[in-house]
Amino acid sequence: MTIRRRLMPLLVAAAVALTGQAAPAVAATPAEAWTAPGQSWALFSDDGTLVLSAGNTSAGGRVELRQASTGAVVRTLTSPLKVNAVALSADNQTIAVTVNDTSSGLPVRTIRLYRASTGALLRSIPTSAGRELDGLHFAPDGRTIAAMDARSYERGGQVHVHRVSDGVRVRLLSVPATTAGVRFSPDGRYLAANDRVVTGGRAVPAVRVFRTDTWASTLTLADGDLLIRWTPDSTGLWTKRILPGVPTGLRLVSVPSGAVQRSLDLDLYDGVSDVTDDGALALTNRLVAPRRTLTFTSTLTGADVATYDFGQDVFPGDVSPDGSLFTYARTTAPSAFDVHVAHSPGH
Structure with missing residues (x-):
């Protein structure tokens, strides 16, 4: 099924006229739940009860683990080194961060593991x-x-795959993407990563899927795709198609067959940061300045369900597993941000 969002405003207007319902309005800002000042990006735990965020200043990196419902701080980690990425284990017991360790004189890209409770x-x-x-x-x-x-x-x-218990490297996978993105499937059978392939004499983004039992490549999506997320049942992969001068495409692809289950064309220079667990809504944004709007778009009809306007640049983040909350970062000064956790449309 392929849908073009550019046609949807006419269809939505017609539906509103027939049903008498009001069209989705542009809101000033979403209904906010809480804010994490000085943080730059955030993600929800697998069970949706926690939010893990990170931010960097000239003093180093700061990682915060908070209750998703209230924003109450559960744990804070600080480092004199910049934090490049963060992750939380499925059982919420271990926090991982990546840093460039320069203690030996040369930068060593390092994964650090912390006990969340202490x-x-x-x-x-x-x-x-x-x-x-x-x-x-x-x-x-x-x-x-x-x-x-x-x-x-x-x-x-x-992609550097290491054993958590002792740090031993399990596998090194070559995926020469210019944008890092890597995610295990919820059942653990697959690992998806951004890739890059040469098509028609030019390099374009791609996604490659590996089996974790043999680390063999089982699927390559080679037409400008970038990784968004897995479906909860591990049978599908959401990707965004990014090519120069072409409207951004959102696709749900079966794994390992590669069959396209759902396809939606967004606008030129749109981006997608996440899709809800039920696959109904995508959190989208503008990739070019001014980047001051966030939109929830229906993946079924292509209609914009809610659009939020801001006075500063904003960057979308993660949607909670139950779809009730989402994160975004709002610019406060050059290279400075606050993370916001807000209520999704209808919640």
């Missing part, structure tokens, strides 16, 4: 990454963790 450092795992580890994700059983560095100036472009 903040104690459990393990420091050095990797062979050639660039910053900007992608990070725990396997659902918590036994392994995958970190990815994006390819830049002929360096990086690998």
Whole structure:
């Protein structure tokens, strides 16, 4: 099923005229639940009860674990080193961060594991990454963790899979993407990562899926796709199609067959940060300035369900598993942000 959002305003207007219902209004800002000042990005725990956020200043990195419903701080981690990525294990017991450790004189891209209940450092795992580890994700059983560095100036472009218990490297996967993105499927059978392939003489974004039992590549989506997320049942993968001069495409692809289950064309220079667990709504934004709107778009009809306007640049984040909350970062000054957790449309 393919839907074009550019046609939907006419269809929505017609539906409103027939039913007498009001069209979705543009709101000043979403209904806010709480704010994390000085934080730059945030994600929900797998069970939706916690939010893990991170931010960097000239003094170093700061990671906060908070209650999703109230914003109450559960744990704070600070580091003199910049934090590049964060992750939380499925059981909410372990926090992972990536940093560039310069204690030896040369930068070593390192995964650090902390006990969430106490903040104690459990393990420091050095990797062979050639660039910053900007992608990070725990396997659902918590036994392994995958970190990815994006390819830049002929360096990086690998997924580093390490064992959590002792830090031993399990696998090194070559995926020369220029944007780091890596996620295990909820059942642990697959690992998806951003990739890059050459099509028609030019390099374009792609997504590759690996089996975790053999680490063999089982699926490649090679037409400008980038990773968004897995479906909760691990049978599908949401991707966004980003190509120069082409409207952004949102797709739900079956794994491992590669069959397209749902396809939606957004507008030129739109981005997608997340899709709800039920697959009904996508959190979208503008990729070019001014980046001052966030939109929830129906993946079924292409209609914009809610659009929020801001006075500063905003960057969308994560949607909670039950779809009731979402995160975004709002610019407060050059290179400074606050994380906001807000109520989704209808909640």
